[in-house]
Amino acid sequence: MLVCRRETLLTADLADRMLMMDPDNGLYFELDTIGTDIWRRLATPVPVAHLVADLTRDYDAPRAEVERDVLALLHDMVAYGLVTAC
């Protein structure tokens, strides 16, 4: 399954975080440092398995832990319409 960013979101780069505003539903969000990094990795649609593998390597963390955290984040992002499965 590929994960795609919703491109109608308004974003603003903060020093180490990212602000996202969704004018369609009136909600706004802030991503922390790792969330921002993951968002940037979604600039082109990417399979979840690749995303998890890349993060496991780059953060030098246990794969199971990375997978659990990434799935939880993606779950929230889908729920709030920030990303879609494509």
Next chain:
Amino acid sequence: MPLPELPPWRGAEGGTPEIEVRLGNVPDQLPDIIHRGPILQIGGDGSCRYNMAGVACFLIEGGRRITVRPHMAADAPDVRLFLLGSVFGLLCHQRGWLPLHACCVEIGGRAIAFAGPSGIGKSTLAASFVRQGYRLLADDVTVIDAHAPGGPLVIPAIGRIKLWRDTLDALKISADGLEPCRNRMEKFQVPVGGRFQLTRLPLTAIHLLDRVSDERQAELLPLVGLQAVETLLGAVYRRQAGERMGKRPQMLRAIHRLLTVPILALRYAQGLSHLQQTVYRMAARYEGRGE
């Protein structure tokens, strides 16, 4: 009806007015009502009916037409108070302009805004700036064209400052000959005359005013991210009405553009001498950044 608060048109002859204000009849019910409150009705086409008992009923349509049916003498200050306040605020939402509950002054050729709730000292601050020789763009509602090509612009509003009698006394301004904001109200309209900024200026900073009891707690703090968005949303004039009109997406788009401008929390101590200090500090801060 006379509108002495607005400066006379000095532009080209024969242009089409952008906003028409007329006396006339206002229907009791708007078509396809999407909101019905005690004062405000919103129609399916986004038109608004704003009825202030004992003062006037207003119909606001298409961001360019206001019909006034006074319940009292049409030239009473009360009618203009609501027309130039809430009613113009609703018109701004219809036009896609962002009205901020803020005063705004010109410093060094740029527009500097000071936002905050009623009673926080916006008008007093504006009056202090004007007394120091700075020009006024707005004393209570700062109207912003957030999507102007070169960056957010402030559209000058109304060349007067509304001040309570005790503030007039403290600033040593005589209330003689001043028109009250409403009949028998101890709040007066102080015209600023030649100190009114007639043209649009780039918005260069927005301050959120907050009063502290002790001068040592006075500070200037940048607001970013969620904090900036939340503070700006909270400062949108007639925000709830705007949201009921379905304008929240438009507000967020405008606020997103405003994030290119510094947003700062300005905590200042109560009292006129501290206010004077604030004026000096702000003038020094923004005059120093000239071309």
